[in-house]
Amino acid sequence: MPVSSNSKSGRYNHSRDEDLPPQKVYPLRDLAPTTQPEYISTDYSENVPIAIDLGKSETRVGLVNGAMPSHRFPTIVSRYRDRKLTKTLTIVGNDIYLEPSVKSSSKSPFDGNLVTNWDYVESILDYSLAHLGVSSSGFVNNPILLTEIVGAPQSHRRNMYQLLFEAYQVPKVVSGIDSLFSFYANSGRDGLVIGTGHEATHIIPVLDGKGILNECKRIDWGGNSAVNYLQRSLNLKYPYFPSKFTNSQIDYLIKDHCYISTDFDQEMRSYLDMDVLEQKDVCVEAPFTEVIKPQKTEEELRLETEKRKESGRLLQEMARKKRLEKLVQKEQEFEYFSKIRNEIANTSKKHILNTLITEGFDDEADFKKYMTNLEKSLKRARNQDVGEDEGPAAETNNFPLVDIPDDQLDEDEIKEKRKQRLMKSNFEARQRAKEEKLAEQKRKEEEELKDKRFRETDLNGWIAEKRSQLQVILNKKKERKKLKEELNNRKSHAAQQRMKNIASLASDDKNGVDSINSNRRRRNQNATIDNDPNDTFGANDDDWAIYRDIGENAEQESEFEEEEDTKILKIEQELLEYDPNFTVEDTMANNFNWRNSVVHKFLRGPRPFNQEDSHEQHRIHLNVERIKVPEIMFQPSSIAGIDQAGIIEISENIIWNRLSDEKRYEVCKDIFITGGQGYFQNFEERLYTEFRSFLPVGTELKIRKAENPTLDAWRGMSLWSKTPECEKSYISKQDYEEMGPDYIKEHNLGNFAN
């Protein structure tokens, strides 16, 4: 396999990362606080119908002689307790955003699809009518048009009529379905209306301008469900995100960045590929106040580094001295015990044992073990930096007093001798260390030379050997990781084996006592580990040493791993240099390359992540979510676990199984999208391809969106109020008093009596 020079140069990941241009960062939008209280209309006139679209997210109210609703506000009420005035204030709609403390206590009269709190509805109606400027006294002399959901419960209508007829004494009321009003506003006759609201999505076939509610279906998924879904997803995606996402922030994220995929599975599959991600990943930064560190002058910095250097040097000096002292001590020890070893080499076994026991060893094996350990540590200590270069070279042979016996010296000289002896041993220790180091270096050089010769004479053999070495280390690493994982699971074989070891270790330690104990234990069958009276573990402090013996030593382990990693790195470096088939892609470091990490790309987008950067800490990346959240309308059960079919399947079922042959194709000519989620990009395109897939070739198919998906329901009411059909459908106050609250007149755009 030929190697391109490209892959080799790809080794330098850092330079590649620097080549990437900075990603565009969007601010995390939130609702701007309102600055002005809601205005009061001045053009109120009696007898003109008032259309009220009491939506789950937004209420639109206005006299029908306007082109647009004169008042639009979120359907929320805040009962705010003002502590200073000891008064509870009732704030409605946009005015809630005047003051943040009011916002936090705001609530909706709706729970899911339905109104549950009629006190709030009354407040909203009071507020609406007051702002419309209604001035008649004792009654409201305007017909009222209302929106309702499909199949509204009777209690809903009863409460509404009670309010309107009894509290406001309106002359007449008519209610209809919001998405049908929207269809009407867009002059639809036959069609399939897809109304995607705040809490639910309704699909209603319409024939000759009449909603066929028998065939209507509701999917319990709407804009608000999407907000909740994304909020929960993001909280799981960024569990340590420094700030909390508010509902309105999430709402803006969906509105600004989500879109409907025309081919979901295809697009999803490649979404986290680098080139695709580069285009589609959206980086959003939450607002935060940056902490600016006080800048230091150059002089201060210089002084600081100098100080640091100085103290570091002192510390190093001290450490070196200490190491030297230790080394000397060890050498003396070694010397002493070597002497003993030589002395006892040719004596009887009994004598050996006696000498060793007086020296504090258990037996000969113990002594041998101690000696080999000592030798090893001596070797290691010699290889450490003990300052062999700076020993006073002049004094090399200047220890005249050392060899003179004490009795020939006076007191001062004895002191001097002691000093000289110490210096001598220090000097000798340094010398030996130097030699040891030289030998080590030589050995290494020889090894390298040998390696080189091997490589030059038999490249393939060399490669094979290096590779197998690498493999062995990697396998060991893997094995250890696996073992560690298994130990995490209490039930795994490895963990149980470990527990067995612990148990046997514990019983070994107090062998003598245990045999008696086990006898007693047999007698006392009821004893458990918690209440066994014979269990004396812990009475003796040494018992706890068992945990030290079996516990994993984290420090040692990490040291070991570090050593292993340098070994791997070295072999990889060599292979990279000489093995034509070994490329950067094969190295271990490459496995940790963020470009290859799906999780990194999912969390951090197509850029490396710098944990220290406070900007990056406050950034989220939207990628798969951009198409996943809107997709729930099409696959509610697969993605969000809603046990209902999606828009397409429901539509297909309505068109094929619920409509007559001639009407079926009429409906296909006008597939109509309305409601808040209708704003999603590509909605028509997606519906077009999906509908094509189940319709016969050549079927006339047209998909369109409401001119204004959120306001057209109100516009429809306004238009419809001027038709004779509307006049016929009003329920007057008299009807209400005679027939009761359950009475309704059926019309094309309204609910059926039920």
Next chain:
Amino acid sequence: MSLVIDLVEISDLTTRPQVFKNPNWRSPTRRHKPLKNLLSDEQKRINLLNQDPDKKANFPNNVNYFSIQAPPSLKPGKNYCDITGLPSNYKAPSSGLKFYNLEVYEIVKNMTAGIDQQYLALRNANVVLR
């Protein structure tokens, strides 16, 4: 004009005795019903209606809140990774989480207790103790 006075004024616009309201109107007490009760009351009403053939004849189109609920899908569902959302073929035996590849599985495997349930809750597959 301070903001506090502002709010009182705004509140007053809604809560004052409105001239256009029936002076004899008294708001009924307890007009708040949880959604659950609301729905069960409606269900009861419909059940009663269905038992009475005379009344039922008056309402040939029995369209109500429950009858228009969309049915479950008849098509096989697709599998998506619970963490990344990518198409997935694998399912962790311990938690039931779906995952995209080995790298994601490392996360699934080492997940803190409870987090896996939160992921499952996103698609209503979590264990609910009652």
